[in-house]
Amino acid sequence: MPLLPMAAAGILDFSGKLILDAPGIRKGRDGLEYLLVPGEMIATARDISITHQDIAYQMDTKAAIPGAISVLFMKYRVKPMDIRHLYLAGAI
Amino acid sequence: MMCYLLAGQDPGPFEFIDAPVERKPIIFQAGEYDITIHPNTYVYCLPAVSRFVRGDAVGDVITSDLIHTPDISLLIDLVTNGEIILGNHNWLVSTSCASGPAFEGSGLTSGMRGMHGAIDHVRIDPITDEISYDVIGDSKPRDICGTGIIDATIAHGCCRNS
Numbered sequence: 589m590p591l592l593p594m595a596a597a598g599i600l601d602f603s604g605k606l607i608l609d610a611p612g613i614r615k616g617r618d619g620l621e622y623l624l625v626p627g628e629m630i631a632t633a634r635d636i637s638i639t640h641q642d643i644a645y646q647m648d649t650k651a652a653i654p655g656a657i658s659v660l661f662m663k664y665r666v667k668p669m670d671i672r673h674l675y676l677a678g679a680i
Numbered sequence: 681m682m683c684y685l686l687a688g689q690d691p692g693p694f695e696f697i698d699a700p701v702e703r704k705p706i707i708f709q710a711g712e713y714d715i716t717i718h719p720n721t722y723v724y725c726l727p728a729v730s731r732f733v734r735g736d737a738v739g740d741v742i743t744s745d746l747i748h749t750p751d752i753s754l755l756i757d758l759v760t761n762g763e764i765i766l767g768n769h770n771w772l773v774s775t776s777c778a779s780g781p782a783f784e785g786s787g788l789t790s791g792m793r794g795m796h797g798a799i800d801h802v803r804i805d806p807i808t809d810e811i812s813y814d815v816i817g818d819s820k821p822r823d824i825c826g827t828g829i830i831d832a833t834i835a836h837g838c839c840r841n842s
Contacts, residue, residue, distance in 0.1 A: 591803035591804060591805055591812060592803060592804055592805075592806050593802070593803065593804070593831065593832055593833065593834045593835075594802070594804065594832050594833055595833065595834070595835050596806075597804035597805075597806050597809075598806070599804065600833060604833070611809040612804075612809060612811070618789075621789070624790070624799065624802065624811060624813065624821075624824065624832075625799070625811075625813070625821050629820075630820050630821055630822070631820060631822075632822060632823075634790075635790070636790040636799065636821060636823055636824055637789060637790055638788075638789070638790070638824065638829060638832060638833070639789045641789065642782075642788045642789055642790075642791070642829060643829075643833055645782050645787060645788065646782050646783075646829055646830070646833065648782075649779045649782040649783065652762060652777040652778055652779050653756065653758065653762050653764070653777060653779055655777060656762060656764045656775050656776065656777035657754070657756070657764055659775055660764055660766045660773055660774075660775055661766075663773075664766065664773055666752060666766060670752050671752055671753065671754045672749075672751035672752055672753065673745070673746070673749070673751055673752075673753035673754070674753070674754050674755075674756070675740065675744045675746065675753065675754070675755040675756070676755075676756050676757075676758075677740050677755065677756070677757040677758070678756075678757055678758035678759055678783065
């Protein structure tokens with residue numbers, strides 16, 4: 589059986605929400621969160637988790653980029669097929 | 681904005697939507713600001729285009745072939761804010777978007793930059809629910825970076841063979 593990302597493993601639903609009854613999900617300070625690494629296993633003694641806010645934040649970020657591209661495409665009547673070169677830049 | 685801070689100029693007015701943007705580079709000599717290179721060396725800070733499309737986007741355009749070809753190109757720079765540049769050797773248009781630093785790990789509950797100790801790959805065994813992860817530098821994990829969040833929440837398990 590292959591190892592899966594969260595959505596395929598049944599931890600995230602199709603809309604990007606954490607599923608309450610899924611394994612590893614708990615109620616944190618700011619709502620549901622998925623515990624990746626318990627604090628007692630690492631030097632910082634702080635749990636590493638992915639919260640529903642993190643996922644919402646990431647989805648907003650992802651949505652903003654095609655939104656901005658669409659604004660330019662519509663305003664200057666450029667179609668995706670007109671693009672001959674795509675450059676990506678950014679930090680890690 | 682960082683160039684303003686480096687040169688000791690006030691970036692405060694850019695808080696306002698109608699702030700005028702001077703499309704001129706900031707140029708000074710290293711000796712003026714105690715930069716540890718030859719004091720007479722000129723430091724050239726790339727000029728801004730608008731409030732949110734600034735020197736980094738100009739640097740992207742200069743280093744890419746975007747301005748040397750008649751083909752239409754699209755340049756996407758994802759940093760604290762996203763910058764999108766469209767055009768060719770005749771024309772260029774740009775806009776910015778509030779992409780936020782999520783991809784850099786900032787603002788996340790357990791986020792960090794993609795450096796030593798950051799989890800950058802997460803997979804789950806659907807039978808045992810056991811979590812496996814990779815850590816940059818093969819050390820103990822400190823937090824998760826933007827790549828790790830993207831990898832964990834990807835809709836299809838196609839990023840990497842597990």
